[in-house]
Amino acid sequence: xxxxxxxxxxxxxxxxxxxxxxxxxxxxxxxxxxxxxxxxxxxxxxxxxxxxxxxxxxxxxxxxxxxxxxxxxxxxxxxxxxxxxxxxxxxxxxxxxxxxxxxxxxxxxxxxxxxxxxxxxxxxxxxxxxxxxxxxxxxxxxxxxxxxxxxxxxxxxxxxxxxxxxxxxxxxxxxxxxxxxxxxxxxxxxxxxxxxxxxxxxxxxxxxxxxxxxxxxxxxxxxxxxxxx
Amino acid sequence: xxxxxxxxxxxxxxxxxxxxxxxxxxxxxxxxxxxxxxxxxxxxxxxxxxxxxxxxxxxxxxxxxxxxxxxxxxxxxxxxxxxxxxxxxxxxxxxxxxxxxxxxxxxxxxxxxxxxxxxxxxxxxxxxxxxxxxxxxxxxxxxxxxxxxxxxxxxxxxxxxxxxxxxxxxxxxxxxxxxxxxxxxxxxxxxxxxxxxxxxxxxxxxxxxxxxxxxxxxxxxxxxxxxxxxxxxxxxxxxxxxxxxxxxxxxx
Ligand SMILES: Nc1ncnc2c1ncn2[C@@H]1O[C@H](COP(=O)(O)OP(=O)(O)OP(=O)(O)O)[C@@H](O)[C@H]1O
Ligand SMILES: [Mg+2]
Numbered sequence: 001x002x003x004x005x006x007x008x009x010x011x012x013x014x015x016x017x018x019x020x021x022x023x024x025x026x027x028x029x030x031x032x033x034x035x036x037x038x039x040x041x042x043x044x045x046x047x048x049x050x051x052x053x054x055x056x057x058x059x060x061x062x063x064x065x066x067x068x069x070x071x072x073x074x075x076x077x078x079x080x081x082x083x084x085x086x087x088x089x090x091x092x093x094x095x096x097x098x099x100x101x102x103x104x105x106x107x108x109x110x111x112x113x114x115x116x117x118x119x120x121x122x123x124x125x126x127x128x129x130x131x132x133x134x135x136x137x138x139x140x141x142x143x144x145x146x147x148x149x150x151x152x153x154x155x156x157x158x159x160x161x162x163x164x165x166x167x168x169x170x171x172x173x174x175x176x177x178x179x180x181x182x183x184x185x186x187x188x189x190x191x192x193x194x195x196x197x198x199x200x201x202x203x204x205x206x207x208x209x210x211x212x213x214x215x216x217x218x219x220x221x222x223x224x225x226x227x228x229x
Numbered sequence: 230x231x232x233x234x235x236x237x238x239x240x241x242x243x244x245x246x247x248x249x250x251x252x253x254x255x256x257x258x259x260x261x262x263x264x265x266x267x268x269x270x271x272x273x274x275x276x277x278x279x280x281x282x283x284x285x286x287x288x289x290x291x292x293x294x295x296x297x298x299x300x301x302x303x304x305x306x307x308x309x310x311x312x313x314x315x316x317x318x319x320x321x322x323x324x325x326x327x328x329x330x331x332x333x334x335x336x337x338x339x340x341x342x343x344x345x346x347x348x349x350x351x352x353x354x355x356x357x358x359x360x361x362x363x364x365x366x367x368x369x370x371x372x373x374x375x376x377x378x379x380x381x382x383x384x385x386x387x388x389x390x391x392x393x394x395x396x397x398x399x400x401x402x403x404x405x406x407x408x409x410x411x412x413x414x415x416x417x418x419x420x421x422x423x424x425x426x427x428x429x430x431x432x433x434x435x436x437x438x439x440x441x442x443x444x445x446x447x448x449x450x451x452x453x454x455x456x457x458x459x460x461x462x463x464x465x466x467x468x469x470x471x472x473x474x475x476x477x478x479x480x481x
Binding site: 125127128130131133135142146147150227229 | 279280311312314315317318319321323326328329338339342343371372373387388391
């Protein structure tokens, strides 16, 4: 039986490995969902009614059902439906499936945040730009964009902090993120058996990372504090 | 031909007729005040002149240039419309300043986007306009740091920066506390006599009487009466305007 101080480095490196997967999923989701969300928000505000209705329906379904279920459907669905698993085997296949599920899910949440930000800009701002002879582009980039950003930052930071924690859901399809790595020690992993503390210790990673994000977001909020809308 | 000629403007929102057969004209350097009760279409008329609304029919002719003609309207491109719009300036009831810019930046933003002058010229223009409206020591303040009256004066400077042929005001003081209306009205009055041509929608009857060269009284989407301040206030003809004036003089 290894002492705690003998276990620690082994656990530490295993958890680090899991946390890399967690971070990868986190950043890939942001990279995909931030722009996709913007696209979805434009569709959900489209003047073309069928597109608008369809988009809002999809958003409703995605936001109204558990992400865990969406992960399972996206991972197993194609195989069950067409008889061909499209994700490929192994960790990289699971990762791709998880990333797709997360991007779709978070893009829908982000799209609603974008939409509320865009819709919160008073119409008078556009009109003031128009009577000053600005083009639509100029009004967007020079007048409304920063006001939208200011509106969006607080709800966005909430959502992004939730995403950090939500990445742990990916272990339902056996993605080897940090909770998965910690849980493995409760049975046997890296020669250590029946230990619960590594699982609890994963909380430290989440707290540290979310602490950094919180600081960054509040800095950004402060930066935009100089004006009021 | 008059400087501004508005002919038979009509505007409907769905089935509601908001403007009916509006025709008037004004000369360069004149101040025209538009009065009338709530819902009579004053704002809509100003918005038509600024191309924020498109009239259903009629004509707007400025300085012999046809800016709008209901018959040929569909042929106008965005770019053309922007050019035509620049003949008019607009000061809104609710200021609509850009919150993320300082007073000076609010004034200089549009000219600097047009790139017709150098940055130094635009900066000097902005400063002189803010000085003109009495805000030379508030140039670097953000709108949220200014009182309503100061914000409205920035908005006036902002509209002047593009040298519009005609500057329109939509109840420029009605969103202000009573003690702040004076400073704004004084600025507007100060613009008179220069080469500023102005159309002012207002509920301040004293102001209209003192500043306007001509007054239009609107009721239910039509021009009910038009004349000099003396005619309108001294010798109103229609029953509607008599009732309106009696009401506006009522003290509560
Ligand atoms: N976008 C719109 N859609 C439908 N109806 C409108 C619209 N804008 C204005 N109206 C209607 O047009 C009429 C005239 O409105 P307008 O704002 O021009 O009046 P006003 O004379 O400026 O009134 P106030 O003194 O209250 O500002 C009102 O009955 C109003 O309800
Ligand atoms: Mg009005």
